[in-house]
Amino acid sequence: xxxxxxxxxLGLAATILPLPVWxxxxxxxxxxxxLFGSTPLEDGPITIDLPAxxxxxxxxxxxxxxxxxxxxDDRITRxxxxxxxxxxxxxxxxxxxxxxxxxxxxxxxxxxxxQTVVCVAEHSDGRLMAARADVxxxxxACTALPGRY
Amino acid sequence: xxxxRILVPETAKAGESVEIRVMIMHPMDTGFTFTTQGERIxxxxxxxxxxxxxxxxxxxxxxxxxxxxxxxFSFRLRAERTGTVAFRWVDQHGAVTxxxxxxxxx
Amino acid sequence: xxxxxxxLALMATAAQAEAPVSGYAFMQxxxxxxxxxxxxxPGMLWVDLGRELWNRPEASGDSCAGCHGGPETLRGVGARxxxxxxxEGRVVSLEQQINLCREGRQQAVPLPYGxxxxxxxxxxxxxxxxxxxxxxxxxxxxxxxxxxGRDYFExxxxxxxxxxxxCHVEQAGSRLRGETISxxxxxxxPIYRQLWQDIGSAGRMIAWCNEAVRATQLEEGSPMAxxxxxxxxxRGNGLAIESPAVRR
Numbered sequence: 307x308x309x310x311x312x313x314x315x316l317g318l319a320a321t322i323l324p325l326p327v328w329x330x331x332x333x334x335x336x337x338x339x340x341l342f343g344s345t346p347l348e349d350g351p352i353t354i355d356l357p358a359x360x361x362x363x364x365x366x367x368x369x370x371x372x373x374x375x376x377x378x379d380d381r382i383t384r385x386x387x388x389x390x391x392x393x394x395x396x397x398x399x400x401x402x403x404x405x406x407x408x409x410x411x412x413x414x415x416x417x418x419x420x421q422t423v424v425c426v427a428e429h430s431d432g433r434l435m436a437a438r439a440d441v442x443x444x445x446x447a448c449t450a451l452p453g454r455y
Numbered sequence: 456x457x458x459x460r461i462l463v464p465e466t467a468k469a470g471e472s473v474e475i476r477v478m479i480m481h482p483m484d485t486g487f488t489f490t491t492q493g494e495r496i497x498x499x500x501x502x503x504x505x506x507x508x509x510x511x512x513x514x515x516x517x518x519x520x521x522x523x524x525x526x527x528f529s530f531r532l533r534a535e536r537t538g539t540v541a542f543r544w545v546d547q548h549g550a551v552t553x554x555x556x557x558x559x560x561x
Numbered sequence: 562x563x564x565x566x567x568x569l570a571l572m573a574t575a576a577q578a579e580a581p582v583s584g585y586a587f588m589q590x591x592x593x594x595x596x597x598x599x600x601x602x603p604g605m606l607w608v609d610l611g612r613e614l615w616n617r618p619e620a621s622g623d624s625c626a627g628c629h630g631g632p633e634t635l636r637g638v639g640a641r642x643x644x645x646x647x648x649e650g651r652v653v654s655l656e657q658q659i660n661l662c663r664e665g666r667q668q669a670v671p672l673p674y675g676x677x678x679x680x681x682x683x684x685x686x687x688x689x690x691x692x693x694x695x696x697x698x699x700x701x702x703x704x705x706x707x708x709x710g711r712d713y714f715e716x717x718x719x720x721x722x723x724x725x726x727x728c729h730v731e732q733a734g735s736r737l738r739g740e741t742i743s744x745x746x747x748x749x750x751p752i753y754r755q756l757w758q759d760i761g762s763a764g765r766m767i768a769w770c771n772e773a774v775r776a777t778q779l780e781e782g783s784p785m786a787x788x789x790x791x792x793x794x795x796r797g798n799g800l801a802i803e804s805p806a807v808r809r
Binding site: 392402413 | 472473485487507508509511512513514515516517518519520521522523524526527528529530531532533535
């Protein structure tokens with residue numbers, strides 16, 4: 307069997323790269339354990355597409371995608387997005403069912419301030435992968451100018 | 456019932472990865488904002504969204520106040536055969552909003 | 562900062578020619594992209610709701626559709642409001658025209674300013690003029706209203722003692738607490754404003770600006786408010802209608 311580039315990438319992530327565990331703020335780390343258990347986080351083929359500079363934290367466009375063949379026994383089953391500096395870090399959690407073609411989600415998130423966004427993806431074999439992206443926020447969600455109107 | 460927008464292509468080829476887009480009118484109140492009278496607006500959010508195709512799950516999303524108001528999602532399903540793409544939103548009070556469309560697979 | 566330079570260049574040209582520049586030009590590409598996305602522009606939720614209301618019969622048994630046909634028959638109408646009404650003997654805003662039809666022709670109660678329904682119907686009507694040049698008439702009987710609107714725009718007010726023009730003419734293009742001040746054009750209204758996480762009328766925007774300078778509020782729908790909107794529209798005549806626009 308010829309290994310596809312995707313499978314090769316996943317293999318790379320799982321075996322060759324060391325498995326760094328980021329120093330994620332405690333609250334986010336606790337949320338990750340609550341949702342996914344305490345399996346260590348590996349680097350993985352996750353792409354987080356976020357603007358480097360967001361003019362409003364009230365709505366920041368985000369695309370998260372994981373490279374995966376999405377076959378019955380080699381697939382991404384779950385994905386969660388956390389904003390480290392938000393009062394409640396979890397943005398959303400997605401379960402990919404049997405009809406999902408790709409582990410990919412586009413949405414708009416709120417960011418209270420300039421910060422790091424962390425994505426955690428769960429593989430069908432139980433492995434957990436993570437990636438992060440930094441966003442500079444000009445006007446954070448919650449810190450409005452005059453709020454009455 | 457909330458006002459929703461859905462975008463499902465009319466046709467697709469079998470095996471194709473098809474983009475689905477949805478949006479729902481909802482304030483997704485965080486609990487951190489105030490009315491013009493200065494009263495705190497309590498948390499009020501949609502908590503769950505599911506999309507099914509041929510009665511099987513495409514995605515199930517658990518929403519949090521960290522998503523923007525009027526939540527927007529796009530994601531991809533694998534076209535198999537002609538059937539219904541169904542959508543279901545549930546808010547924190549248990550109110551359900553549904554919508555659906557037919558995807559014709561050629 | 563190529564973008565910033567481009568904006569300054571745009572402003573410089575605008576200042577020379579005194580050409581109106583849409584608030585769109587002052588937004589980041591992500592905000593512009595959201596406005597341009599005909600599906601994901603959140604304001605389109607109100608346009609959809611407006612279409613439902615358009616087809617709903619009121620007390621008289623008539624719906625907007627019953628008399629007007631499809632909303633597309635009103636293409637071009639939104640681009641020339643506020644407009645002089647001979648029957649009312651004054652300048653009326655689009656919101657007021659909608660309520661005139663409701664009260665006078667549908668025996669329905671007028672929709673309150675800022676209500677979801679009125680915003681939805683005005684978003685629907687304005688959206689029909691998408692891309693058309695704003696063309697508000699300021700001649701004939703509307704001329705006096707235009708002058709009063711301009712006076713309001715140029716008069717200093719509030720604890721900060723600032724006029725609309727101080728910010729939106731003199732300071733356009735500069736920064737205020739993280740905001741780049743635009744020309745204060747209204748060609749995108751009603752706008753979906755991320756700060757509000759909601760759609761809002763020109764009246765709500767004016768209230769926000771007046772609050773910023775701690776000025777006495779203008780009552781939405783009052784003659785002065787409508788005349789100010791007439792002036793705001795007229796000073797942006799020629800700008801393409803963007804409703805519903807997306808702003809930060």
